[in-house]
Amino acid sequence: MGCSQSQGELINQALSERDKFKRQEAEAVAQASKYEKDYLSLKQQLDFEKSESIKILTKNEESEKKIAAIENKNFELEKQLLKLKTELNEFQSQNQKFLSELEAFRKFKLRTATKTVIRYYKYWRQLNFNWAIEQWRDIPSNIIAEDFNSDDLNITEDSTISTLSQEDYKEAALDFIQKDYQNKLASSTLMKEYNLHKVPIQKQMSISSLYRSCETMMDKKYENDANDLAGRRKPVDIGSYMVDYLIRHFGIKKLAYKTLSELIPTLQHYCKQHNHYSILMCRLLHIFHSEPISLSLGIFITKMRVEFNNLSKNAGLTKSSNKLLGGDAFIIDLFGLINNIFETNREVRTAILSLLKPEHVNKEDFFLFHLCYKIVRQAMTPDGAFDALSNLANLPETSIFYSNAKSILDLKVFLDDDQIFRSIFDPKNLGFISKENFISKINFQAYYANCKNNAYVISRCKFLTTLLEVYNVYYCKAVSNLIKIYNQSGINLNQSEYEQAALKAEPSLSTDQLERLYEEALSLQNNEGLITCSSFCTSLTNYGIGHRGIKEFAVPELWNISEKLRSDVSYLFLEESAASLSLEDPTKEINKSRN
CATH class of the missing domain: 1.10.238 (Recoverin; domain 1)
Incomplete structure (x- = not known):
C-alpha cells in the first residue's frame, strides 16, 4: 500500500526522532555507566577513608591509653622521687648528727688524751721533786707541795686534775654508801606501815609460816616485776610491795596489818640469830640490816631467785632442800647460770665462783x-x-x-x-x-x-648472798670512780655538765639515755637545783654505770620505762577491790596509809 508524501515524511521524521532518542538513550546509558563508575569509585574511596578513620580513631584511643599510662608512670616516679628526696634529707640530717657526735667524741678523746699527758707529766714531775728532796734536803717545803699548774696549756675547765688520792676516793665512796644505806632504812615504807598500823601480838610467827609467807610474796613480786617491765612501768621496791601483797591476799586490811605485826618481829628475831634467810629478807625489805638492797639490785636478785628455784626443781632437790636457807641446787647447774649471766666479765665470774x-x-x-x-x-x-x-x-x-x-x-x-x-x-x-x-x-x-654429790650442793641463800657480796665490792669501786669524775667536772652540775660527766663514765650512752639519767637524778632531789654528787652517783649506778663489774647486775628493761607509766601496786589493787573493802576512793586510802 502506497504512502502519501506526508506520511513518508512523518515516518522519516519519526525514524529520525527514534534514532535521536536511541542516541540519547545510549548517551544516557553511557552517562549512567560513568556515574555508576564514579559512584563505585567514590564509594571505595569513602570506604577506604572510613577504614582509615577507624584506624586513626583506634590509634588515637591507644595513644590516649599510652598517654594515660605514661602520666600514671610519671606520677609514680614523682612520688618515688619525692620519697627519695625525703630519705635523702633524713640521711643528710642523720649524717650531720653523726658528724656532730663524731666531732664531740673526737673532742672528748682529745681532752682525755690531754688529761693523760698532764697526769703523767705531773707524776714524773713529782718524781723529780722526790729526787730533788733526796739530793738537797734544804729545798723549801712549799716547792714540794706546789701543784701542777695547767692554765698555760689552754685546757678546758673540766680537765682540772683532782689532788685526791685513790684512798681518798675509796673513803668518800664508803661514806656515800653508808649514808645511802641509812637513808634507805630511814625511808623504809614497810617500817612506816608497820609503825603506823601495828597491833599487839601474843606470839611470834613460826619460822615455817615466815618462810611460806615470804616465799609466796617473792613469787608474786617476780610476776609483778615482769608485768611492770613488759608494760614499761617502774616496779616498786619489795618493802612497798609486801604491804600491798598482804592487803590483796587477805582482802581485809585489819588481817593484813595483823599478819604484818607478826611477821616484822619474827624477821627481827631470826635476823638477830643470824638466820641467813631472814637476813636476806631484811636486806630486801630495808629493815633491821645495815646494808639494804637498792630497787634495781632487788629486781635482779628477785630474778636470780627464780632462776635458782628452776635449777633446784630440775635437779629434784625441792623436797629435800633446807627451807631455812631457801632451798638447794647442784653447783654444776649454777656454773651454767653464772656463765650466762656474767658471760662477758671473767673477773666477776671468778669472784663469784671462789665464794661459792x-x-x-x-x-x-x-x-x-x-x-x-x-x-x-x-x-x-x-x-x-x-x-x-x-x-x-x-x-x-x-x-x-x-x-x-x-x-x-x-x-x-x-x-x-x-x-x-x-x-x-x-x-x-x-x-x-x-x-x-x-x-x-x-x-x-x-x-x-x-x-x-650432796657435798657439791649450794643453798639459795648462799648463792644470792654471794651475788650481793661481789656486787658490793664493785659497787664501791663504781661509786669511787663516779665521785672522781664528779669532782673533775665541778660541783653542782647543770644538765650539760651532768651529761658530759656521765659520758666520761660510759661513753656509749645515747642522747635519750643521757636525758633519762638526768631526769632521774633530778627526781632524786625533788626536781630542784643542780645535780649533787649523791644524785649523780645514784642515778648512774642504778643502771650499772661506773664500773664494768656492776654492769651485769643492772636491769636493761629499766631503760624502757615510761615516766608516765609508773607502777603503783597499791592503786592497782585498791582500784580492783575498792568495793570489797568499801573504799570510796582508792587514792585516798593510798595517801592515808603512806602518810
Whole structure:
C-alpha cells in the first residue's frame, strides 16, 4: 500500500526522532555507566577513608591509653622521687648528727688524751721533786707541795686534775654508801606501815609460816616485776610491795596489818640469830640490816631467785632442800647460770665462783671439778685436752700449760689459781707437766659422781648472798670512780655538765639515755637545783654505770620505762577491790596509809 508524501515524511521524521532518542538513550546509558563508575569509585574511596578513620580513631584511643599510662608512670616516679628526696634529707640530717657526735667524741678523746699527758707529766714531775728532796734536803717545803699548774696549756675547765688520792676516793665512796644505806632504812615504807598500823601480838610467827609467807610474796613480786617491765612501768621496791601483797591476799586490811605485826618481829628475831634467810629478807625489805638492797639490785636478785628455784626443781632437790636457807641446787647447774649471766666479765665470774666453793670441799678438789667441767663443755677427752693445752709437746712448761688453760678453756676459779694449778699438776716444782700426771688427775668418773654429790650442793641463800657480796665490792669501786669524775667536772652540775660527766663514765650512752639519767637524778632531789654528787652517783649506778663489774647486775628493761607509766601496786589493787573493802576512793586510802 502506497504512502502519501506526508506520511513518508512523518515516518522519516519519526525514524529520525527514534534514532535521536536511541542516541540519547545510549548517551544516557553511557552517562549512567560513568556515574555508576564514579559512584563505585567514590564509594571505595569513602570506604577506604572510613577504614582509615577507624584506624586513626583506634590509634588515637591507644595513644590516649599510652598517654594515660605514661602520666600514671610519671606520677609514680614523682612520688618515688619525692620519697627519695625525703630519705635523702633524713640521711643528710642523720649524717650531720653523726658528724656532730663524731666531732664531740673526737673532742672528748682529745681532752682525755690531754688529761693523760698532764697526769703523767705531773707524776714524773713529782718524781723529780722526790729526787730533788733526796739530793738537797734544804729545798723549801712549799716547792714540794706546789701543784701542777695547767692554765698555760689552754685546757678546758673540766680537765682540772683532782689532788685526791685513790684512798681518798675509796673513803668518800664508803661514806656515800653508808649514808645511802641509812637513808634507805630511814625511808623504809614497810617500817612506816608497820609503825603506823601495828597491833599487839601474843606470839611470834613460826619460822615455817615466815618462810611460806615470804616465799609466796617473792613469787608474786617476780610476776609483778615482769608485768611492770613488759608494760614499761617502774616496779616498786619489795618493802612497798609486801604491804600491798598482804592487803590483796587477805582482802581485809585489819588481817593484813595483823599478819604484818607478826611477821616484822619474827624477821627481827631470826635476823638477830643470824638466820641467813631472814637476813636476806631484811636486806630486801630495808629493815633491821645495815646494808639494804637498792630497787634495781632487788629486781635482779628477785630474778636470780627464780632462776635458782628452776635449777633446784630440775635437779629434784625441792623436797629435800633446807627451807631455812631457801632451798638447794647442784653447783654444776649454777656454773651454767653464772656463765650466762656474767658471760662477758671473767673477773666477776671468778669472784663469784671462789665464794661459792662448798664448805666441805677443798680448793684443789673444787679447782679440778671446775677444770673437768670446762673440758667436758669443750667436748674433749683428757688426752685431747692435754694435747690442746700443751701445743702437742710431750713435757710442756707449767706456765705455758696454765696460760693455755686460761685462754682455751676460760679457766679461772680463784685469785691464786696459778699456785693451785702448780700444786696439783707440778707438785715438785719441776717446771713442766707430764701427760700421765695430768690424765691421772682428770678423772671423769669422779667428776660425774660429784655432779650429783650432796657435798657439791649450794643453798639459795648462799648463792644470792654471794651475788650481793661481789656486787658490793664493785659497787664501791663504781661509786669511787663516779665521785672522781664528779669532782673533775665541778660541783653542782647543770644538765650539760651532768651529761658530759656521765659520758666520761660510759661513753656509749645515747642522747635519750643521757636525758633519762638526768631526769632521774633530778627526781632524786625533788626536781630542784643542780645535780649533787649523791644524785649523780645514784642515778648512774642504778643502771650499772661506773664500773664494768656492776654492769651485769643492772636491769636493761629499766631503760624502757615510761615516766608516765609508773607502777603503783597499791592503786592497782585498791582500784580492783575498792568495793570489797568499801573504799570510796582508792587514792585516798593510798595517801592515808603512806602518810
